[in-house]
Amino acid sequence: MPQLDLHPFICREDNYGVLVHDAATGQTATIDAPAAPAIERELARKGWKLTHILTTHHHTDHVEGNLALKEKWGATIIGPKAEAARIPGIDQRVSGGDSYDFAGREVKVIATPGHTKGHIVLHLPEEKLLFAGDTLFALGCGRVIEGTLAEMWTSLDKLRKLPRDTVFHCGHEYTESNARFALTIEPGNEALVKRAARTKAQRAKSEMTLPGTIGEELDTNVFLRPESKEIRSILSMALAGNADVFAEVRKRKDAFR
Numbered sequence: 218m219p220q221l222d223l224h225p226f227i228c229r230e231d232n233y234g235v236l237v238h239d240a241a242t243g244q245t246a247t248i249d250a251p252a253a254p255a256i257e258r259e260l261a262r263k264g265w266k267l268t269h270i271l272t273t274h275h276h277t278d279h280v281e282g283n284l285a286l287k288e289k290w291g292a293t294i295i296g297p298k299a300e301a302a303r304i305p306g307i308d309q310r311v312s313g314g315d316s317y318d319f320a321g322r323e324v325k326v327i328a329t330p331g332h333t334k335g336h337i338v339l340h341l342p343e344e345k346l347l348f349a350g351d352t353l354f355a356l357g358c359g360r361v362i363e364g365t366l367a368e369m370w371t372s373l374d375k376l377r378k379l380p381r382d383t384v385f386h387c388g389h390e391y392t393e394s395n396a397r398f399a400l401t402i403e404p405g406n407e408a409l410v411k412r413a414a415r416t417k418a419q420r421a422k423s424e425m426t427l428p429g430t431i432g433e434e435l436d437t438n439v440f441l442r443p444e445s446k447e448i449r450s451i452l453s454m455a456l457a458g459n460a461d462v463f464a465e466v467r468k469r470k471d472a473f474r
């Protein structure tokens with residue numbers, strides 16, 4: 218099957234939009250709908266017609282464009298059942314473990330509570346693609362707003378088990394500040410040091426740092442690396458469980474400026 222055509226772009230302040238297009242069927246999805254005007258502009262640029270809005274969670278900067286886009290295109294909105302009441306125009310409600318079809322591809326729904334209670338991420342195993350919303354960021358992870366730190370760790374641990382060559386997109390361009398923080402937690406990680414330098418150069422030119430791969434996150438994302446001896450040494454948590462190490466890293470990031 219020919220590859221899906223992916224078109225990521227930055228909108229609002231630091232949100233990522235991404236359009237997913239299948240040339241054979243003409244189907245086009247937006248992953249979340251941060252802002253209708255920006256999505257309309259990108260659709261026009263590509264000459265694509267919107268058929269689907271695939272929602273990861275209920276935050277305003279992920280659903281604000283829903284009704285305007287649905288009104289214009291009649292697009293089908295598929296989102297998390299647990300947050301259906303807060304997702305404008307939702308047509309199809311899905312939960313972790315469900316699968317649905319987009320353009321003849323299987324989209325697996327993975328429940329990742331933490332950032333919000335009902336957050337889901339979308340995994341297309343055949344395409345080796347992950348749309349991680351605000352659960353996993355490049356060199357970071359979402360703030361734990363509605364769930365517990367333990368829930369967030371369980372969610373991230375699920376994503377650690379995906380194949381290393383899985384390409385992932387996420388909801389925000391936070392990579393540069395994530396890199397600055399990460400260097401305080403694991404400064405001896407050479408792959409991280411290199412990636413941080415690359416990120417800084419990219420952002421200086423206003424380039425996108427996404428998409429990334431799960432493999433690169435496993436090597437450089439301190440939120441996914443509680444086994445690291447260096448991280449444990451810096452946190453003085455040599456014998457702690459992974460969930461506790463993650464929780465401490467997340468707390469430090471919340472306080473980091």
Ligand SMILES: [Zn+2]
Nearest residue numbers: 274276332351
């Ligand atoms: Zn969010």
